[in-house]
Amino acid sequence: MKTKLILVALLTTAFASAQNIFQDDFAAYFTGTDLNNQGTWSNNSSNPGGLGAAIGAIPNNADVLATPVSYPDYGSSINSIKISPDSDGCGTAFPAVTSGDLYVGFVLNLSNAQANNNSDFFRVLSGGNFNTTFRLYATPAPGAFFLGVSKGSNGNQINFTSNALGYNQDHLIIVKYTQGSGTNDDLISVYIDPAFAGGEPGTATITNNVGLDQAGNLDRLSFRQNWTNGMPTGNAGLLSLALTWADLGFSLGTEQFNSNTIAISGNEAKNGQLSITSNVAMDNASLKIIALNGAVIDSKIITIEATQNNININPLHTSGIYIVELTSQNGKRFTQKISVN
Numbered sequence: 001m002k003t004k005l006i007l008v009a010l011l012t013t014a015f016a017s018a019q020n021i022f023q024d025d026f027a028a029y030f031t032g033t034d035l036n037n038q039g040t041w042s043n044n045s046s047n048p049g050g051l052g053a054a055i056g057a058i059p060n061n062a063d064v065l066a067t068p069v070s071y072p073d074y075g076s077s078i079n080s081i082k083i084s085p086d087s088d089g090c091g092t093a094f095p096a097v098t099s100g101d102l103y104v105g106f107v108l109n110l111s112n113a114q115a116n117n118n119s120d121f122f123r124v125l126s127g128g129n130f131n132t133t134f135r136l137y138a139t140p141a142p143g144a145f146f147l148g149v150s151k152g153s154n155g156n157q158i159n160f161t162s163n164a165l166g167y168n169q170d171h172l173i174i175v176k177y178t179q180g181s182g183t184n185d186d187l188i189s190v191y192i193d194p195a196f197a198g199g200e201p202g203t204a205t206i207t208n209n210v211g212l213d214q215a216g217n218l219d220r221l222s223f224r225q226n227w228t229n230g231m232p233t234g235n236a237g238l239l240s241l242a243l244t245w246a247d248l249g250f251s252l253g254t255e256q257f258n259s260n261t262i263a264i265s266g267n268e269a270k271n272g273q274l275s276i277t278s279n280v281a282m283d284n285a286s287l288k289i290i291a292l293n294g295a296v297i298d299s300k301i302i303t304i305e306a307t308q309n310n311i312n313i314n315p316l317h318t319s320g321i322y323i324v325e326l327t328s329q330n331g332k333r334f335t336q337k338i339s340v341n
Contacts, residue, residue, distance in 0.1 A: 019247035022094040023240045025077035028290070028323045028335050031066040035081050038064060040092045045129055049091020049220040056086035056228055069107040069237035071172040073197035075250025080237030083110065083121060084225060091129070091222030094241055097179075102218050104241050105174040105248045110234035111167050113138040113145035118154065119230025124177065127217040134177060134188050134208075135224075138232040143167065145232065149175065149190050149208050156211035161192060167234075172196065174248065176204070179215050186213040200245040264324050266338030272315040274324070274338075281306045286327040289313060297322065316340045 029038040036043040042050040043062070054061055063082045070076035081090075104124060120135030137148035137158055144164035150156045165171055176189040189204035221241075225231050240248045265275040274289075282304040289298040298314040304326075316322060319340050326334045 019244045020240065020242040021097070022092075023250065024092075025075065025238055025250060026064055026079040026081055027077050028325065028337075029064040029079060030321070030337065031064050031079060033064060034088065035062040035064050035090045036088055041090050042092070043088040043090045043226070045089075047091075048093035049125065049129065049222040051089025051091060051129060051222050051224050052226045053088050054086050055226050058086070060084045060087045062088035062090045062223060062225060065235055067235050067237075069109060069170050069235065071107050071170055071196065071238070073195075073249065074105070074107070074172055075238045075240075077237050077250075080107075080109075080235040081223065083108075083223065083232055083234045083236055085114070085228045085231035085233065087225035087231070089222055089224045089226040091125075091220055091224075093220045096217050096219035097243070098217055099179055101179070101243065102177045102241065103174060103243070103245055103248050104177070104221070104239075105172065106236050106239040108147075108171050108173050108234065108236050109169060110138060110145055110165075110232045112233040113140040114230050114232065115140055116230025119227055120150070120154075121223065121225055121232055122221070122236075123224050124175075124218060124221045126215050127219060129220065129222075131214050133214050133218055134175065136173070136175070137230075139230075147173065147190070147192060147206070149188050149206055150211070151186065151188055151208055152211040152214045157208065159206050159208040159210075161206055165192065174245075176200075176245075177215070177218070179213070182213070184212050185209070186215055196249065262326065262334045262336075264326075264336045264338060266316070266322065266324075266340055269313065269316040269322070269338060269340050272313055274311045274313050276304060276309045276311055276326070278304050278306055278309065280304070282328045284329050286325075287311065287313075288325040288327075289316070290323045290325065291320070 035041045043053045044050040067080045069080045122136040124133045126133045138145045141164035146160040148158040148160040150158040174191040178187045188208045190206040192205040242248045263277045
């Protein structure tokens with residue numbers, strides 16, 4: 001079967017449990033801007049999961065969109081990422097899984113698919129950017145699309161759904177990759193639009209075990225879109241990786257504050273002070289300041305009065321964009337980007 005653990009500073013908004021190894025709901029990122037260089041995402045082929053920038057004459061780039069996605073009992077988010085032809089091959093690392101099962105889930109909403117079965121739009125890789133463990137494809141049906149999966153090298157057998165999936169709908173896609181002890185006994189099981197809270201279904205929507213195993217060190221993934229033919233169009237979000245089905249889900253108890261409730265100013269952040277104007281009082285609120293590379297610059301418990309509050313923080317000496325996340329005791333969350341000059 002196969003063959004280093006890459007530890008990354010993950011800019012994520014929720015961790016379900018110790019069995020969840022990576023989650024990103026894209027909610028804290030800049031919208032209308034490239035996914036590349038936000039959080040741990042990269043299109044640089046020198047970085048884990050990076051497969052290169054858009055290659056065509058008029059590149060679309062893999063942008064973060066202010067387009068919400070959701071799925072019952074799994075999660076919801078105010079943002080997602082764009083899926084399109086001639087876009088960036090953007091990827092990220094995650095802590096390596098060397099044996100057993102890996103579950104990968106995300107919400108997919110497509111508006112168009114092209115007739116080309118050799119162009120996967122999503123892949124999970126093992127130990128290198130050119131060692132693909134499994135791939136997902138979309139191909140058109142009348143007014144809908146079929147989803148396909150293959151194992152290992154490009155050109156291996158692709159198994160597609162027997163039923164078409166509707167365009168412009170949020171579909172939950174969960175891929176379970178089961179690693180065996182041999183060289184060609186790994187199994188891919190794909191579950192589409194399951195009743196998530198009911199647990200792992202007894203029967204998968206698609207399975208595939210054809211091809212040599214390219215696993216043993218599953219540690220990176222990529223939305224591979226830097227091609228023109230065969231790439232679908234739409235958006236995706238609520239990406240989660242876990243060792244169990246139950247640990248894939250995002251926390252549904254977290255509500256967003258109304259954007260009129262709280263405002264944050266970082267004008268004095270270089271001097272170690274943050275100004276928070278709030279219409280509500282909060283005791284024991286959690287404050288985090290996060291750099292765009294995922295590093296947590298400051299984290300503390302604070303008290304907020306229903307007025308203007310001056311909060312002492314670690315001085316932000318480096319100019320740039322930061323994300324301030326404020327979470328109340330009852331789980332309501334507010335995020336805002338601040339610019340430090």
